[in-house]
Amino acid sequence: MASNISLRNLVFVVLAFSLAVQGTLGEIECDHLGQDTCAFAVSASGKRCVLEKHVKRTGEEAYTCRTSEIEADKINNHIETDECIKACGLDRKSLGISSDSLLESRFTQKLCSAQCYQGCPNVVDLFFNLAAGEGVFLPKLCEAQGENSRREMAELRSSGLVAPGPVNSVQFTATASEAFVPVASPTPC
Secondary structure, three states: OOHHHHHHHHHHHHHHHHHHHHHHHHHOOOOHOOOOOOOOOOOOEEEEEEEEEEEEEOOOOOOOOEEEEEOOOOOOOOOOOOOHHHHHOOOOEOOOOOOOOHHHHHHHHHHOOHHHHHOOOHHHHHHHHHHHOOOOOOHHHHHHHOOHHHHHHHHHHHHHHOOOOOOOEEEEEOOOOOOOOEEEEEOOO
C-alpha cells in the first residue's frame, strides 16, 4: 500500500513540475533563444527574432538572439520547424532579415514550392512582407518564378502586376491571405 501512495505522489509531483516548466517555457522571448532556434522564430509578443553576430573582447565571434522591430502577422510564440526550414531553403544560422534572397532563383523556387508556400505560414508571412517592402507581390513572384527570377522580378515590377514600392509617407501592409492595401503613415510634426 505504501508503494501505491508514493507512486501516486511521484506522478503528482512529475505532473506539477511539467506544468510549471511548460508555463515558464511556453512564452518565447528572443533574448533567451539559442542560435539553433533563433532565426525564423516569433516571440510571445509577436515580434520576430533575429540572430546577430558580434565580436567579444577576446576577439572570439559570438551569436546573440535579439528581438527585432518586425512584427509577424497573426503569429506569435512560434519557433519554426526543421521541416519548414528545409522545405523553404532556409538556414537556421541566418543573420538578420533581408529581402535579398528573393532575387536568388534557387531560394524563390523553394519558397514558392507547395511544401513551403502552403505548409509554412510563418515563413510565407515573413517573405510576403519583405517582398511587399520591395514593391513586389509575392504570389505574382511565385507565379513568375523560374530559371531567371531576377529578370522576371524586374518584369513584374515594370509591368505593373506588383504593388508599387513605398512612396514618401505611404507604407504598404498585407498578409499572404489579404489584399494588398496601402496605409498612410502618420505625418511627422
